[in-house]
Amino acid sequence: MRWRNSVQHNLGRRALTPRGKQGFTIIELVVITLIVGILAAVIGTKMFDMSSAEMATRRMEVASRIRHAQIRAMKQASVWGVRCDATDYWLFTGNDPDSAADRRAFPGAGADKxxxxxxxxxxxxxxxxxxxxxxxxxxxxSAAVNTKVGTGSAVGFTLTVSGSGDSHDFSIEPETGFIQ
Incomplete structure (x- = not known):
């Protein structure tokens, strides 16, 4: 009996509550879903900026190519390097970075510059x-005239991606050759 009275009491309360307090209507759910979808589309495109992705790609490309020269030097126990003349950049072996005979193509580059x-x-x-x-x-x-990075002259340069104006400053650490 007691259970029956509580059920009837709850059912009676529900019947007395206004319709708006029972939950959301389909129209309200559709409107909220549309608003959230539009906000997500607008905010999502603002957060993912292609110029920053392009900059990250170019930065990694340059750093990995310099690192490639360092690895080749250690593997072949000879001098390797990278030269940039502000128009092109290339990989070279030996002491003369401007010698066409000493230029080597980067992996996947096709040309030597x-x-x-x-x-x-x-x-x-x-x-x-x-x-x-x-x-x-x-x-x-030569062995007597070599200038290590960090002994009065650090290797630093700036990479700028055209169009976006984004730039990144590189530096090559002394002794380890770590590229930042």
Missing amino acids: VSLASKGMAMDAFTVYFDRYGIPYTSYT
């Missing part, structure tokens, strides 16, 4: 050499 304009980027001119231990140098002509 990579055009900065074709990649949609600009870079400061720089030259970095790596010895057989992977130590970076700004000058490498």
